[in-house]
Amino acid sequence: MCGIIGYIGVKPAQSILLSGLKRLEYRGYDSSGMAIISLKKQIISIKKSPGKIKALEKILKVTPLSGNTGIAHTRWATHGVPNQVNAHPHQDCAGEIAIVHNGIIENYEALKNQLINEGHSFRSSTDTEVVVHLIEKFYKQVPLEEALQKALRLLTGSFALGVISSREPNKLVGARSGSPLIVGVGANENFLASDVSAVLAYTKDVIFLDENELVILSKDSLKVTDFNGKTVFKKASRINWNVDQAEKCGFDHFMLKEINEQPKILDNLLNSRIKKESGQIVFQEQHISEEVLKGIKDIFIVACGTAYHAGLVGKYIFESICSVPVRIDVSSEFRYRDLLIGPETLIIAISQSGETADTLAGVREARKHGAKVISICNVLGSTLTREAEGVIYTHAGPEIGVASTKAYTGQLAALYLFALYLSGIRGVLPQTKINKYLYELRKIPAKVEEILRRQKDIARLARRHSHFGCFLYLGRNINYPSALEGALKLKEISYIPAEGYAAGEMKHGPIALIDEYRAVVCIAPQSKVYEKMISNIQEIRSRKGKIIVIATEGNDEIAALTREVVYIPKSDEIFSPLLVALPLQLLAYHVAVKRGCDVDQPRNLAKSVTVE
Ligand code: AGP
Numbered sequence: 001m002c003g004i005i006g007y008i009g010v011k012p013a014q015s016i017l018l019s020g021l022k023r024l025e026y027r028g029y030d031s032s033g034m035a036i037i038s039l040k041k042q043i044i045s046i047k048k049s050p051g052k053i054k055a056l057e058k059i060l061k062v063t064p065l066s067g068n069t070g071i072a073h074t075r076w077a078t079h080g081v082p083n084q085v086n087a088h089p090h091q092d093c094a095g096e097i098a099i100v101h102n103g104i105i106e107n108y109e110a111l112k113n114q115l116i117n118e119g120h121s122f123r124s125s126t127d128t129e130v131v132v133h134l135i136e137k138f139y140k141q142v143p144l145e146e147a148l149q150k151a152l153r154l155l156t157g158s159f160a161l162g163v164i165s166s167r168e169p170n171k172l173v174g175a176r177s178g179s180p181l182i183v184g185v186g187a188n189e190n191f192l193a194s195d196v197s198a199v200l201a202y203t204k205d206v207i208f209l210d211e212n213e214l215v216i217l218s219k220d221s222l223k224v225t226d227f228n229g230k231t232v233f234k235k236a237s238r239i240n241w242n243v244d245q246a247e248k249c250g251f252d253h254f255m256l257k258e259i260n261e262q263p264k265i266l267d268n269l270l271n272s273r274i275k276k277e278s279g280q281i282v283f284q285e286q287h288i289s290e291e292v293l294k295g296i297k298d299i300f301i302v303a304c305g306t307a308y309h310a311g312l313v314g315k316y317i318f319e320s321i322c323s324v325p326v327r328i329d330v331s332s333e334f335r336y337r338d339l340l341i342g343p344e345t346l347i348i349a350i351s352q353s354g355e356t357a358d359t360l361a362g363v364r365e366a367r368k369h370g371a372k373v374i375s376i377c378n379v380l381g382s383t384l385t386r387e388a389e390g391v392i393y394t395h396a397g398p399e400i401g402v403a404s405t406k407a408y409t410g411q412l413a414a415l416y417l418f419a420l421y422l423s424g425i426r427g428v429l430p431q432t433k434i435n436k437y438l439y440e441l442r443k444i445p446a447k448v449e450e451i452l453r454r455q456k457d458i459a460r461l462a463r464r465h466s467h468f469g470c471f472l473y474l475g476r477n478i479n480y481p482s483a484l485e486g487a488l489k490l491k492e493i494s495y496i497p498a499e500g501y502a503a504g505e506m507k508h509g510p511i512a513l514i515d516e517y518r519a520v521v522c523i524a525p526q527s528k529v530y531e532k533m534i535s536n537i538q539e540i541r542s543r544k545g546k547i548i549v550i551a552t553e554g555n556d557e558i559a560a561l562t563r564e565v566v567y568i569p570k571s572d573e574i575f576s577p578l579l580v581a582l583p584l585q586l587l588a589y590h591v592a593v594k595r596g597c598d599v600d601q602p603r604n605l606a607k608s609v610t611v612e
Pocket residue numbers: 304305306307350351352353354355356359402403404405489492606607608609
């Protein structure tokens with residue numbers, strides 16, 4: 001998964017492309033490059049470098065590129081090791097065309113062999129390079145966009161592309177199929193980018209390209225077509241994020257900023273969905289009719305990673321509030337299952353980015369079986385949101401930190417709201433009970449705020465435990481998924497092996513791990529399974545395990561079992577995962593910082609995995 005950006009306008013392209021690349025670095029950061037058409041010599045000049053974008057910046061400081069039309073790329077390698085040769089942009093044999101690509105060309109080997117037989121010479125071992133040679137092959141007495149259309153029709157796989165040619169220096173062309181691509185519409189300038197954060201500093205007017213659409217840009221014109229050249233009308237969206245939102249706002253890392261944004265985001269999400277006067281729950285972009293939702297026989301939740309853990313909480317929520325049977329699977333398994341689903345199955349696809357390849361593939365499989373799809377997503381206009389019948393946006397703003405935090409609690413809040421909405425229209429819970437839940441839910445943002453007021457204590461506790469080489473997270477019932485999520489948060493940013501487990505399973509194996517070298521996080525808020533958690537804590541104590549407990553305020557017995565307690569405010573147990581998430585996120589964050597890890601861009605990870 002990579003980040004691409006293109007610029008065409010009256011200003012020098014280099015600094016605009018570079019600043020846009022930096023905002024896209026979270027999409028992949030193992031190498032980067034830039035190509036600009038120099039006006040004087042009517043040639044394309046390219047600079048590329050392995051490593052993060054600052055390596056490219058250093059090169060450009062010494063040998064800058066001048067010109068007003070250019071493309072740039074930050075890479076997360078899928079084919080070809082991250083090095084200078086494999087970094088994008090890639091060029092045709094004659095060096096007259098340059099291309100940047102996000103996605104995977106699945107039939108690139110066959111195309112490459114055919115092109116080599118036709119005399120093309122390849123420099124890299126990437127899949128992308130076949131595209132620019134195909135364009136070269138068709139770029140004879142036709143405009144660039146036509147050559148590109150011919151090339152695209154031969155490709156299978158996913159792509160978001162930016163293409164320039166020194167033969168048409170006043171043109172920037174883009175195309176997408178399976179990977180996101182937006183157009184930034186400016187005054188006397190236009191932009192292409194993988195997502196809005198790369199262009200927000202220059203324009204808030206954005207067009208989201210849909211599947212199999214191509215755009216031809218000049219500095220003051222814009223035309224969108226399908227891959228057959230048929231014009232497509234598109235409307236620009238006004239993006240209400242400003243650049244600061246994507247900045248760190250004074251926090252050391254995006255992740256910490258995003259952890260601290262959660263009270264506001266949850267408040268906004270709940271206020272925008274619950275009508276003040278009537279208490280009615282509304283979803284503006286959810287287009288599946290009440291009739292269809294009343295006829296749903298079962299729910300199948302599909303997601304990856306943290307979104308999957310939100311879905312696991314969702315299973316408890318829907319079964320408790322809607323009395324609907326819920327199945328759940330990670331997308332990479334779901335997409336290859338023999339699916340026992342049909343028109344009466346409601347698929348809930350959860351994805352922060354809306355671009356996760358496995359989740360998109362799962363949704364496409366499900367729709368072949370006639371199932372209706374609702375997506376819970378954070379990125380406006382992302383592919384998943386356009387392939388589902390209905391969307392519930394979490395509106396958490398750009399989540400730059402690779403480890404998902406605010407998007408996770410946003411997904412949980414969306415699941416609670418949708419479950420209450422579904423319960424209401426299906427007549428499962430009386431409105432009085434639904435109103436009581438909503439009343440409780442509305443108090444959660446303030447309770448999250450309360451936990452954040454104590455984050456310094458949690459940071460100290462985290463630092464006291466940052467030397468442990470292995471962590472076990474234990475939870476029960478609706479907080480069993482919280483244990484899985486807590487373990488994922490820690491392992492993905494601190495690289496410490498961490499395992500989430502159903503606490504009741506401890507005696508079936510994991511208890512063998514317990515000794516004084518192991519830190520065990522026990523999630524034990526007030527609940528119907530609290531006493532069971534206390535038994536687990538006793539078992540761990542007797543084996544000298546180092547225990548950290550998350551407990552409910554006012555619980556004064558727990559201190560007798562361990563000094564290491566993080567208290568969360570009282571709440572109805574069904575909402576406790578929203579509160580438990582905060583200490584788990586902060587614990588992971590501060591352990592990782594103490595260990596000097598790259599918290600926002602952990603090794604080997606990318607923010608959105610748009611390849612299989
Ligand atoms: C979460 O902290 C991870 N970065 C990762 O597991 C992520 O949740 C997963 O890749 C799914 O991404 P999505 O929500 O964008 O689909």
